[in-house]
Amino acid sequence: MIFVKTKIVTLSIVSVLFLLTATSALAVSTVSGQIKNTVAEKVAKVVLGRAAIIGGIVDSKSSTTLTVIKNSVSYTINISSTTQLRRQFWGKATLDEIQPGDTVNVHGKWTDDTRTAINATLIRDMSIQKRFGAFVGTVSSVTASGWTMDTVNRGVQTVTVSSLTKLVNRKNESISQFAIKVGDRVRVKGLWDKANSTITEVAHVKDYSLPPKTTTATPSATSQ
Secondary structure, eight states: OOOHHHHHHHHHHHHHHHHHHHHHHHHHHHHHHHHHHHHHHHHHHHHHHEEEEEEEEEEEEEESSEEETTTTEEEEOOOOOOOEEEESSSSOGGGGOOOTTTEEEEEEEEETOOOOOOEEEEETTTOEEEEEEEEEEEEEEEESSSSEEEOOOOOOOEEEEEOOHHHEEEEOOOOOOOOOTTTOEEEEEEEEEETEEEEEEEEEEEEOSOOOOOOOOOOOOOOO
16 A cells, blocks of 8 residues: 555655646746747847948039938938048048939938838948049149149049149259149149049158259360
8 A cells, every 4th residue: 555655655656747848848848938939029129220332323412411312212311420421532521522324322211111211320422532642743834823744553643732732852852833844743642533633631751852853974085
């Protein structure tokens, strides 16, 4: 009789343990499924919320928005204080530089499920072909505001200097703008506009032809 009671108690304990194990497994599975669903929803929101327009055309603009056309669809691009504006060569741009007709790449987030408006994080204007750099060439003509020069690899460029431009000769001595003449070899550091073949906002100019190099004549031998 005692043996039977012990066996019944043992079976009862095993049954309880089994039920507890199954319940725990179900609870863990349920929690795990909930976590997976939550993560999936968050990932979907992030991925589906991302917006990008590549090669859109600026139709109009205001102080805080652009209207961009891509594949005959009109998009409103919202610009905030955190929106980065870049030129084609990744230099910083201003909203004033972006004009109707420009080609732009826009990145940001859709404002809603209609996907016709974007809160922009980055706008890159591919039509602003400007970058700061150094250019070496030979002066081909002189103007009141600078000169034109035949550059190495960039063709003819029009250079505009200002009162802020530092001009020096090859010895790093200060010179006047009007000391630079046709035929001089110069190096110009400024903002290059590829589309218009100009160099503006010139910070520094070095004229390698100044001061003129002097040659010492070699005395000729005289017959005795």
